[in-house]
Amino acid sequence: MSTSEEISALLVTRFGTDPDAIRPEVPLRQLRLDSLALEELRLLIEDRMDIDLEDVVLSSRDTVGRLVAAVSSKAGA
Amino acid sequence: MSGRGPSTRTLTPPGIEPFDAAVTGIGLVTAAGVGARAAWDGVCDATAAPSVLHRKELAGLPCDFMYTITGLDTDAALGVAALRLMDRFSQLAVIAAREAVADAGLDPAVWDSGRVAVVIGSAHGGLPFYDAQHAALTERGARRVSPKLAPLTVVNGAASSVAMDLGVHGPSQAVSTACSSGTVAIGTAHQMLRAGACDIVVAGGAESVCSRLLIASACQMRAVSTRRDDPQAACRPFDTHRDGFVVGEGAGLLVMERPEHARARGATVRARVTGYGASSDAHSAVAPDPDGLGIERALRTALADAGVDGAEVGHVNAHGTSTVANDLIEATMLRRVLGEQPLVTSTKAMTGHTLGAAGGIEAALTVLALQHQLVPPTVNLDAPDPGIPVEVVTKEARRSTFDHAVKTSLGFGGHNAALVLSRA
Numbered sequence: 326m327s328t329s330e331e332i333s334a335l336l337v338t339r340f341g342t343d344p345d346a347i348r349p350e351v352p353l354r355q356l357r358l359d360s361l362a363l364e365e366l367r368l369l370i371e372d373r374m375d376i377d378l379e380d381v382v383l384s385s386r387d388t389v390g391r392l393v394a395a396v397s398s399k400a401g402a
Numbered sequence: 403m404s405g406r407g408p409s410t411r412t413l414t415p416p417g418i419e420p421f422d423a424a425v426t427g428i429g430l431v432t433a434a435g436v437g438a439r440a441a442w443d444g445v446c447d448a449t450a451a452p453s454v455l456h457r458k459e460l461a462g463l464p465c466d467f468m469y470t471i472t473g474l475d476t477d478a479a480l481g482v483a484a485l486r487l488m489d490r491f492s493q494l495a496v497i498a499a500r501e502a503v504a505d506a507g508l509d510p511a512v513w514d515s516g517r518v519a520v521v522i523g524s525a526h527g528g529l530p531f532y533d534a535q536h537a538a539l540t541e542r543g544a545r546r547v548s549p550k551l552a553p554l555t556v557v558n559g560a561a562s563s564v565a566m567d568l569g570v571h572g573p574s575q576a577v578s579t580a581c582s583s584g585t586v587a588i589g590t591a592h593q594m595l596r597a598g599a600c601d602i603v604v605a606g607g608a609e610s611v612c613s614r615l616l617i618a619s620a621c622q623m624r625a626v627s628t629r630r631d632d633p634q635a636a637c638r639p640f641d642t643h644r645d646g647f648v649v650g651e652g653a654g655l656l657v658m659e660r661p662e663h664a665r666a667r668g669a670t671v672r673a674r675v676t677g678y679g680a681s682s683d684a685h686s687a688v689a690p691d692p693d694g695l696g697i698e699r700a701l702r703t704a705l706a707d708a709g710v711d712g713a714e715v716g717h718v719n720a721h722g723t724s725t726v727a728n729d730l731i732e733a734t735m736l737r738r739v740l741g742e743q744p745l746v747t748s749t750k751a752m753t754g755h756t757l758g759a760a761g762g763i764e765a766a767l768t769v770l771a772l773q774h775q776l777v778p779p780t781v782n783l784d785a786p787d788p789g790i791p792v793e794v795v796t797k798e799a800r801r802s803t804f805d806h807a808v809k810t811s812l813g814f815g816g817h818n819a820a821l822v823l824s825r826a
Binding site: 338339340341342357361364365368372379 | 481482483484486545546548549550553
């Protein structure tokens with residue numbers, strides 16, 4: 326499963342996000358991911374992909390594409 | 403000790419006008435049944451087996467069982483997006499609140515949301531989530547702890563979740579007075595309506611504490627039953643062989659309105675909350691005042707508030723926890739204040755002791771008792787304690803005629819509360 330697919334799966338199953346709404350250009354806040362949800366998502370991605378995202382800076386204004394890129398950079402490290 | 407007991411002075415200060423809050427809706431989520439109708443049928447059916455399950459979370463403890471709600475699909479009821487922000491006590495509260503509001507015939511899409519309030523009692527809040535996060539901290543380290551600890555475990559989580567779910571913009575708050583929390587929440591709602599702070603209140607209690615930590619401590623305190631070989635018979639209020647309470651989970655909420663508000667919209671009034679009283683024992687962290695003077699003060703205050711004489715009370719849904727001390731002290735007090743006529747019951751033998759939710763659940767059941775003119779039985783009462791000086795309904799529900807009923811609650815720390823509920 327690709328990084329994008331892993332993140333999409335978490336958003337759908339753990340946050341109830343509509344899968345059709347998850348597109349690279351969509352800001353995370355548009356998916357109703359507030360600051361608390363982002364921190365929760367960070368933990369879930371770390372557990373699922375066994376990576377460390379501690380120094381990744383994200384905000385609700387970032388897009389899905391930016392999130393996927395940030396996670397991918399750590400997954401490939 | 404002077405000043406401990408109820409004084410002979412007027413318990414309600416002069417100038418305080420009587421106030422009847424209209425109860426127009428009920429929501430119940432209990433181990434005896436999910437939904438008000440199922441819960442009522444459950445507590446009235448003396449042949450039904452109490453839903454008491456051994457829980458894997460409690461394995462190895464002297465008390466490894468609790469009253470458990472079965473057949474409730476919270477995922478389907480609430481959806482993943484909402485569920486992630488609620489521990490189970492808040493989930494039960496939201497489900498009960500939706501039922502209560504629908505039962506009242508209210509539509510949150512059109513009500514004046516700034517005039518609606520929420521008051522929900524809970525003793526422990528999201529303790530199971532706290533347990534899980536403490537385990538994550540100790541077993542996996544600080545970076546594996548959820549950022550949601552505070553919002554999910556705070557005692558006000560149920561009230562805020564209900565406010566968000568229903569779109570309530572008036573005051574919302576928690577009440578936490580241990581096992582009287584639900585009753586104090588309804589009393590607080592009564593006072594808010596009387597003061598004109600709102601027109602509608604969703605009030606009651608919610609609790610779900612399948613917590614290994616809490617139950618281990620309750621076992622150490624010797625407060626809970628250890629009848630592991632027969633857990634369905636473990637909660638036996640007023641019985642000679644009672645040996646402690648059995649924890650349950652649930653939520654019980656009322657929709658209460660200012661009477662003119664209910665009248666103006668043509669609402670069906672199920673019953674009225676006519677009086678409320680509360681008091682403090684100032685005696686012990688856990689034990690009730692041995693003479694029951696604190697709960698007596700609360701009950702006399704509630705009766706004075708309602709303008710109802712003790713002899714007019716036909717039914718009491720007692721705190722009746724199945725502990726040796728509570729049941730004797732409470733029953734003796736009831737006889738002293740009310741006389742011999744009320745039919746007393748403890749529905750905890752079917753719901754379990756739901757701690758902060760108990761007062762909400764039992765007040766809702768008292769409303770239904772007034773409506774149906776039917777007193778649910780105290781199941782498991784096989785050998786009545788000869789020291790209990792009141793008439794406890796047992797074996798089967800009993801028909802009666804009564805205009806006024808009482809709900810009493812006592813909480814650790816000496817928090818006593820009583821409600822007078824009256825026919826519509």
